[in-house]
Amino acid sequence: xxxxxxxxxxxxxxxxxxxxxxxxxxxxxxxxxxxxxxxxxxxxxxxxxxxxxxxxxxxxxxxxxxxxxxxxxxxxxxxxxxxxxxxxxxxxxxxxxxxxxxxxxxxxxxxxxxxxxxxxxxxxxxxxxxxxxxxxxxxxxxxxxxxxxxxxxxxxxxxxxxxxxxxxxxxxxxxxxxxxxxxxxxxxxxxxxxxxxxxxxxxxxxxxxxxxxxxxxxxxxxxxxxxxxxxxxxxxxxxxxxxxxxxxxxxxxxxxxxxxxxxxxxxxxxxxxxxxxxxxxxxxxxxxxxxxxxxxxxxxxxxxxxxxxxxxxxxxxxxxxxxxxxxxxxxxxxxxxxxxxxxxxxxxxxxxxxxxxxxxxxxxxxxxxxxxxxxxxxxxxxxxxxxxxxxxxxxxxxxxxxxxxxxxxxxxxxxxxxxxxxxxxxxxxxxxxxxxxxxxxxxxxxx
Amino acid sequence: xxxxxxxxxxxxxxxxxxxxxxxxxxxxxxxxxxxxxxxxxxxxxxxxxxxxxxxxxxxxxxxxxxxxxxxxxxxxxxxxxxxxxxxxxxxxxxxxxxxxxxxxxxxxxxxxxxxxxxxx
Numbered sequence: 001x002x003x004x005x006x007x008x009x010x011x012x013x014x015x016x017x018x019x020x021x022x023x024x025x026x027x028x029x030x031x032x033x034x035x036x037x038x039x040x041x042x043x044x045x046x047x048x049x050x051x052x053x054x055x056x057x058x059x060x061x062x063x064x065x066x067x068x069x070x071x072x073x074x075x076x077x078x079x080x081x082x083x084x085x086x087x088x089x090x091x092x093x094x095x096x097x098x099x100x101x102x103x104x105x106x107x108x109x110x111x112x113x114x115x116x117x118x119x120x121x122x123x124x125x126x127x128x129x130x131x132x133x134x135x136x137x138x139x140x141x142x143x144x145x146x147x148x149x150x151x152x153x154x155x156x157x158x159x160x161x162x163x164x165x166x167x168x169x170x171x172x173x174x175x176x177x178x179x180x181x182x183x184x185x186x187x188x189x190x191x192x193x194x195x196x197x198x199x200x201x202x203x204x205x206x207x208x209x210x211x212x213x214x215x216x217x218x219x220x221x222x223x224x225x226x227x228x229x230x231x232x233x234x235x236x237x238x239x240x241x242x243x244x245x246x247x248x249x250x251x252x253x254x255x256x257x258x259x260x261x262x263x264x265x266x267x268x269x270x271x272x273x274x275x276x277x278x279x280x281x282x283x284x285x286x287x288x289x290x291x292x293x294x295x296x297x298x299x300x301x302x303x304x305x306x307x308x309x310x311x312x313x314x315x316x317x318x319x320x321x322x323x324x325x326x327x328x329x330x331x332x333x334x335x336x337x338x339x340x341x342x343x344x345x346x347x348x349x350x351x352x353x354x355x356x357x358x359x360x361x362x363x364x365x366x367x368x369x370x371x372x373x374x375x376x377x378x379x380x381x382x383x384x385x386x387x388x389x390x391x392x393x394x395x396x397x398x399x400x401x402x403x404x405x406x407x408x409x410x411x412x413x414x415x416x417x418x419x420x421x422x423x424x425x426x427x428x429x430x431x432x433x434x435x436x437x438x439x440x441x442x443x444x445x446x447x
Numbered sequence: 448x449x450x451x452x453x454x455x456x457x458x459x460x461x462x463x464x465x466x467x468x469x470x471x472x473x474x475x476x477x478x479x480x481x482x483x484x485x486x487x488x489x490x491x492x493x494x495x496x497x498x499x500x501x502x503x504x505x506x507x508x509x510x511x512x513x514x515x516x517x518x519x520x521x522x523x524x525x526x527x528x529x530x531x532x533x534x535x536x537x538x539x540x541x542x543x544x545x546x547x548x549x550x551x552x553x554x555x556x557x558x559x560x561x562x563x564x565x566x567x
Contacts, residue, residue, distance in 0.1 A: 012506045014476045021463040083505050104509060109462050
């Protein structure tokens with residue numbers, strides 16, 4: 001860890017030295033004392049982590065020193081330590097960006113000590129956030145984040161590259177589980193907006209009556225329970241990207257408000273009357289066909305054209321050929337890494353079973369299937385029996401597992417017999433087939 | 448009659464801890480700077496530069512407080528206040544004289560206690 005550099009600016013050498021020796025009790029601190037404001041300003045290139053500044057200096061005023069510090073680096077925290085108990089001055093200095101203001105008395109050393117501890121903690125958190133942003137940026141380098149070599153996914157890479165180079169809105173469509181949010185994040189973290197926030201809102205997850213305040217924030221007293229101002233997601237995303245997932249679920253009233261914000265590039269918090277300028281990139285996603293939704297009157301036509309921007313339609317996994325195998329192996333590696341186990345292999349029989357499946361839940365479902373298989377596998381290889389399909393899409397094993405027409409007929413008759421207490425006559429009547437056909441299948445052990 | 452001048456270093460120790468070398472350094476700084484500040488205070492009063500007088504009284508106040516020279520703690524506060532207001536000029540002069548006298552006694556005592564040779 002870098003040493004925590006503290007500048008003390010104090011023209012009273014005696015007091016300055018006392019503070020210096022007090023702070024040096026912490027072995028992680030590096031402390032320098034300056035007897036004039038100009039001396040401090042000249043040494044700012046040393047990048048101090050924090051500055052303790054006496055307000056009354058012989059050469060330049062505390063105001064001027066703080067202004068020069070802030071113009072050099074607005075992030076340097078400046079604690080004012082003054083012999084004057086002057087509320088007005090304190091308020092003015094805090095407005096100039098001072099971190100805190102202490103009057104010299106017997107508590108000063110402890111207050112300064114505690115303030116520096118807090119400053120150091122905040123610096124640590126800021127560094128952590130910076131590191132995480134770097135890490136996320138790397139994670140979402142889109143060719144690493146989105147796996148696949150199929151022509152369908154290569155076309156998506158091409159569109160993502162185009163969207164990164166411009167600021168155009170992007171509309172991502174695709175079946176559930178195809179990775180719409182992953183693509184949205186990849187666009188953001190590879191765009192010039194990467195250092196600013198990516199804020200995702202799942203429109204369908206927020207009750208209609210709350211969505212406006214969630215998106216645009218509210219002022220104190222806007223409604224019962226609004227005890228203080230709240231900044232909305234759009235403001236948080238300023239200079240970054242806002243991702244509106246399941247946009248088709250937004251009600252028409254809210255669509256009107258969203259359209260206004262997108263057109264004017266400014267918003268008004270609920271209960272407020274001040275316009276707040278915003279600079280955001282919009283990415284939307286839906287698993288519905290937006291044009292159809294316009295026809296049904298569920299999406300405003302004027303909003304539709306605003307939202308459409310660059311359309312990216314994500315292919316379902318079943319149309320991505322061998323990407324499924326690539327992804328399965330990738331998920332296995334991830335699972336092994338997270339579980340700190342040796343990576344398992346996927347046996348040929350398991351691969352064949354996966355290939356026959358249509359994956360209605362797409363990549364998300366594949367991931368779940370692979371993770372379950374990794375848990376169920378007895379050895380270091382995943383076999384056919386470890387692969388279990390539990391689709392939530394209601395097709396069960398019927399259409400999911402490819403079969404011949406005769407095979408499907410057998411399955412239907414077997415299902416009806418079970419449902420109707422093996423009453424062959426009733427089943428024959430219901431399915432409009434000859435009872436002898438059913439008897440024959442039973443006799444031949446076909447069902 | 449003036450009370451015998453007294454001082455102690457408890458407040459300084461609270462800052463620097465039990466560190467005789469640093470304490471010696473602090474004492475030297477005080478012995479060097481305090482007389483200079485007294486000179487500045489007299490000079491500022493003579494030329495009616497009350498702003499400068501306020502400035503030096505303010506700085507000296509901190510050292511007097513930290514050496515706990517209680518005999519003149521209130522006086523130096525008053526000098527700072529009157530100089531800021533430009534008021535009570537007669538009293539101001541008397542206060543400067545008093546602070547000069549007692550502070551010099553304190554400086555002698557400190558020199559003696561810390562076995563520093565008087566070079567004045």
